[in-house]
Amino acid sequence: MMTLGVSTTQASSLRTSWPSYFFLWRSNSVSNSSISICASSKALYRSEFSSMKSGDGASPTLNMFHASIQCRKSSFLSTNSLVETRQYDNERAFLSDVNAWSKSTMQIKQEKHFRFMESGILTKSDEEKLRKMENLVGYGTAHSYNRPQYSKVQCFNANKDSDCINPETNRLSDGFRKQEPMNFERSVSAATIDRKTDSDRGPSIKTFKVSRGECNGDIDSFSGGRTMNKPENNDLHNQLVPMRSNKRYTISQNGKGSISHHAPNVSPNGRKQNISTGKVNNVPKSLKFIEASNEIKRGVDVEEFSEITINGTGTKMMEAQANDHKPDIKERLNSVYDSVLVVDSVSAAKEVVSMLTTKYKNLVHACDTEVAKIDVKQETPVDHGEIICFSIYSGPNANFGSGKSCIWVDVLDGGGKEILLQFAPFFEDPLIKKVWHNYSFDNHIIENYGIKVSGFHADTMHMARLWDSSRRANGGYSLEALSGDVKVMSGAKLGHEKELIGKVSMKTIFGRKKMKKDGYEGKLTVIPPVEELQREERRPWVSYSALDSICTLKLYESLKNKLSNMPWERDGEMIPDKTMFNFYEEYWQPFGELLVKMETEGMLVDRAYLAEIEKLAKAEQEVAGNRFRNWASKYCPDAKYMNVGSDAQVRQLLFGGTLNSKNPDESLPAERTFKVPNSENVIEEGKKTPGKFRNITLQSILKDKVLSTEMYTASGWPSVSGDALKILAGKVSAEFDDFTDAHDDLQSDNEVDNDSETMPHGENKKPVIHESANMSDYGTAFEAFASKEEGREACHAIAALCEVCSIDSLISNFILPLQGSNISGKNGRVHCSLNINTETGRLSARRPNLQNQPALEKDRYKIRQAFIAAPGNSLIVADYGQLELRILAHLANCKSMLEAFKAGGDFHSRTAMNMYPHIRNAVEKGSVLLEWDPQPGEDKPPVPLLKDAFGSERRKAKMLNFSIAYGKTPVGLSKDWKVTVEEARQTVDLWYNERKEVRIWQELRKKEADEKSCVRTLLGRARRFPSMKHATRAQRGHIERAAINTPVQGSAADVAMCAMLEISNNSGLRELGWRLLLQVHDEVILEGPTESAEVAKAIVVECMSKPFSGKNILNVDLAVDAKCAQNWYSAK
Incomplete structure (x- = not known):
């Protein structure tokens, strides 16, 4: 008998961690007395033995040994492509210790041994040969012969140095060893050759049930759970069976044949373990294997195994449960x-x-x-x-x-x-x-x-x-x-x-x-x-x-x-005979339909305006980049050719020589060579003509020391993100007059016609640094340089680099995407996708994310101005004022906050007055004004406003107003304010002194999250915290902050949703022709005829002020600010 093997790896040394083996077989035979079998594995080990025998007890016709498959030579019409090895001298070499675990002794005939290795290319002549082979079983998938899964034939000569069976133990010894493979140039395919059509092919992972075996010894036994009565099941084509090599079991096919796998139990020290027996009365469970497709080359490990030993017979049974219990x-x-x-x-x-x-x-x-x-x-x-x-x-x-x-x-x-x-x-x-x-x-x-x-x-x-x-x-x-x-x-x-x-x-x-x-x-x-x-x-x-x-x-x-x-609990009270499905029908079902209508409407975009600001943005980005390059070239000449958009180059220039924060044994090199576009057509040394690219060498701008930094990447290197650069630069402007444009070779090739957009030239001009600049505005880079002038230049130059990053973000995230045809319909309107997919219930937008517009103070190109109304129409932009703070005042029933909102005016100034006694004294004495309502003819207030006289305190009060609502702690605030945790805690306590109800409410929400693993919004939506019970300390802190934030932010989402439904259902707006287009957090945008804009605006304000079916169920008024304009920016 010719032996043929299929494997992707060679046998390795014995390991205590055994891999899984996956067997693939077919039931039709190579001849009347043999059955085809295929195994794919990493490596089988010397004492492992696998065989197939017929169900009537006849001699086995197939044997697998050392990760190989053996089948009859007669299965090939031509074997010229196979290199034969020397025969085994002693057929006892194939005898394993079968007497110890089987009723009959298996006799294996002496044959020759071959193995396929995955490599090579299938030739056309080989395809013709393979097309004629009826029963070649190969590695892997159910592909036909023309699928490109290839293998090169390699022969392994298994020489015998001594008798391979130890006569004392009757076990296989270590006599076999594989020699170096002999490569053979002809190739054959390892793909299964089958006459079935592609439509008939498919994965067929069957379900097995564990049953007691009849054989003696330590054998785990499975019997097939698939019926064999149907004709299509006669050929078990490409069945993957997950198996583990440290288990023993037999798989039977309706009594027609079996595959048995024998391996010793091995302890960590390599010795065979004794197996104890005991009586078990429970019934074995079902075993289901995970499904696999035609493309899968390996099975899926069964996840859970447990062994049952039956007393008296020594027969071991195995229970297994797969992770996936679905049918094939x-x-x-x-x-x-x-x-x-x-x-x-x-x-x-x-x-x-x-x-x-x-x-x-x-x-x-x-x-x-x-x-x-x-x-x-x-x-x-x-x-x-x-x-x-x-x-x-x-x-x-x-x-x-x-x-x-x-x-x-x-x-x-x-x-x-x-x-x-x-x-x-x-x-x-x-x-x-x-x-x-x-x-x-x-x-x-x-x-x-x-x-x-x-x-x-x-x-x-x-x-x-x-x-x-x-x-x-x-x-x-x-x-x-x-x-x-x-x-x-x-x-x-x-x-x-x-x-x-x-x-x-x-x-x-x-x-x-x-x-x-x-x-x-x-x-x-x-x-x-x-x-x-x-x-x-x-x-x-x-x-x-x-x-x-x-x-x-x-x-x-x-x-x-x-x-x-699920019962419906609204504003802390149960609604009788109402469930959360009633909530869905009342709110989210109509809201889902409204979102689809808004997506269909879309927003009209002025693409000509976007193209204009794109050109301007790229020109300003180039100017800012040149400012930085010119400054950097004073310390590193090649820096004038660097790519300022490359993090690696910027990091090398600013932090060359810096140690890795996670591994001090690593550091950035003192200098490094980079390849950049050769825009100047420089002919490098050793070359005759200029190449497309050239090399530049960058070294740190500081020779004797390195710039300090507070931010690092995940891999431990200094960060050059926008935030990290802002710390170095401080709050200074990027425009430090004109020294950065002193060199003609640094000017942009795409200069802007408007003189105001280009920087003047001047070879002999020196930088002009304003001495009046506040020194506290300069960043950490200021102290790194020898002189104040150099420190100031560095901060302004790095600020220019920040500007490059900022402009790049505006171009890539806003200006370019809004011009794409992929997000707009035939009418030129942009249609984003609006989704209820945040855990708090807030809307999100994508494709494009219109909710992620730049803040007004950072919108240097007025991107919102590109969103316009159609000819004859106007936009209404209506925004809630301090919605989340009003929600917090209602939920906590905070007397101080409710009174402040009732009084109106600048809420943050009132907060500062209540926090700081000296500010309250100044207000009471009349030396500052809390607010000022100018009268005709008055240009300025008689005394300073609180927000001007006590700007620092008011900023802290404003930050606290929002931070407290989001569950921020003194630790986080100390980082924002750059003070100690104790100082931050004292400031937080000042805030809570007048708002004790808020602290009590927050503690109740933490307790609710701990006991119920969820918190609820105003209308009764629940946010679950399934990991609360087993959370770590850090995770618990995160969950507690979410438990405080969710009722506030989620309730604000409830209010905005109800307001949108009120607007959508308003017959007056519908008759006037006004339609909702977009919701951005607490803001809604509508479009309709210009002639009815003022009337529609008043209706919108009324709907938003009383969003709950024409009522306001909160203990605080909902302030709404609305404007009409031709574009979004003008309405802000």
Whole structure:
């Protein structure tokens, strides 16, 4: 018998930590008396033995030894490509200690030994040979011969130095050792050769049950749990079975054959351990293996193992439970397909729509689309993407023919749009209830075809967030994650375990390893285009896409039951006969629909203005960069050619020679060479012509010492982030007159025509440093230089570098993205995605993030001015005043805060007055004014305002007002104020002296988080803290701060949501033609006709002041400031 082996590694020395081995077999035989088997492993060890034998007790026909597979030479039509080794002299060399653990002695014939190694390229002639091989079993996947999984044949000569069986122990000795491999140039494929078509191929990981074995010795036994009655199961094609080498067990295939794996139990010291026996009466549990796809080359470890020893027989049994208890993927998809009605014609569509709009009109329907030609991470679905198919699941009570309750509609190829339009009566009917997962995406995609979607009933993504807001960091809210979570799905009515199907990711089913240029598989898993999958993987694709709607409806049922079992507690009081599902129906369901309408509206953007400020920003960035280069070149000549956007170059220039903060044995070099673009066409030494790049050498600007820094990267090197540079520069301006532009060669090639935007030249001009500058404004770099003049220059130069970073952020995050066509529709309006996906319930925006606009004082290019109203329209921008502080005053029922808000005026000045007695005395004596209301003809107040006379104290009071609401501690404030913790604590105590109710309320929230692992907002939404019970001290501190912040910030989100619903439902605004466009924290933006702007503004203010169905349930007034303008910036 010719022996053939497949392995990817050579055997290694014995280890106490044993790897897992994965076996792949087929049941059809090479000949009448042999069975094909394949094993893939890292390395098997000398005393390990694996064999296959027929179920009738005949002699074994296959033997695996030393990570190799043996099969008959007759399985090859041609063996010219295999190099033969010398025969074993003694066939006893293959005898393992079988008598100790088996009823019969196995006799292995003397044969020759070969092994495949993964390398080489499959030639065309080899393909022809392999195409003729009927039963070659190879390493890895279920690919056919033309899939590029290649191997080169290498021969290992297993010489015998002595008798390999120790006659005393009857065990295999260490006589075998492998020699260096002999490479052979011809190549053969290690891919499985099979006559099945691709559509028939698929993973088939079966379910096993643990059963008692009949053999003696220490053998763990499994019997197959898969029925063999069906014809398609006769060939167990590509079954991956996870196995551990330190276990003993036998796997039986319906009595037809078995694979047994023998290995000794090894203790850490290498000695064999004795196995004790005992009586166990419990029934073995089921064992389920994790599913695998065609691409998977190795099995998945079973996670939990426990051994049971049966008294008297010495038979050991093993229980195992896998992490994933789902049925096999192929079986699951097949079961889905059987319940799906495929609609691919207009006539079939009309028949189905008729049933949906009449017979099944009162059912709840789950809908989902599959879309092509869109990058969902970068592009808005408004006017982007094409539907290739969609599915509708109406539940088990619907029957669209032959018991099929799910509809899958093919709209990919010719006539697809006409088929889709037949479903318009269903989608547009407001009385037909439809549930979605991520409703906004599907709505926009369908409306791209002119269908106005109505009848929105629920979004399971929002329902899941309402049920558990903590999943964002633990599992997420994707349909796959939610439907695959047993805890989430436990509320659904599942008649059978298989109904807990769970959404399967596309990568799991259709993912393929990306091929490298050399023909080998890479590590990256890619998914083919969905159009290709729909055409070429028809059956699994139909099942996969239909599974979306099926899982959505089951998820809806489960979450509805869970929310219905959660009582609704509003403003600290239980609402009788109301649950959180009632909350969803009253608030989040209409709010979800409103967000979709706002996304559809979008905001009009002035792209010409954006292009203009882009040009200006890049010019100013270049000027600021040149300022820094010119200063740096005084200390390092090559710095005038450096890339100021390179962190590595800036770090080398500023901190060369600095020790690593985490490893003092490492440091930045004193100097370092960098490659930069050769824009000056410099001909370097040894070259005849200028190259595209040139080398520059940068060294530290300080020769005898290094700049000190307070900030380091995670790897321990000095940070050159914007914040770190600001500490070095201080609060000085980047414009320190004109010495930085003294060199003509540093001028930008793209100078701006406006003289005010360019710096004047002057070879002989010296820097002008204003002596009147406040020395406290200079940063830490000031003290590092020998003279004050040098220190000032350094701070201003580093401030210029900060300006480079700041401008770059504005360009990359705002100016450029807003000009992209990927985020705008055909009408030029920008459509961002608005999401309820923060743990506090605040809205977030993406693609683009319009909520992340630069602060007004930092908006040097007035980016908000690019957001404009359409011709004939105006914008209304309405903003709550100090909303979160008012929420805190209400929740804590703080007398001091309530009185301050009632009195009106500058709240932060009043806070400072209450904190500091000397300020109160100054106010009472009339030497300063708390506020000033100018009268006609008055240009300035008679005495200074408090905010001017006591600016430092007021800034601390303002910071405290917001910091306390966010649960900030004296430790954090001490860092902000650069004072000791004790000093910060004393200031905090001053704040609490007048607000004792706030401190009491905060302690109650901490206690609530500790006892209930959650806190609630004003309207009753809960934020959960599942890790509270086992949190570390640091984690507990974080949770306690979140417990204080969430009721404040989350309640502010509740108020903003109610205000938006009031505005949306206001008939007056609707009749005037005003529409909500955007919400940014406490601010809302509307657009409508200019002629009715003032009337609409008054209505908006009224809606926001009384957001709870025309009332204000808070103990404090809600202040609203609103303006009308033609652009966003002008309305601020």
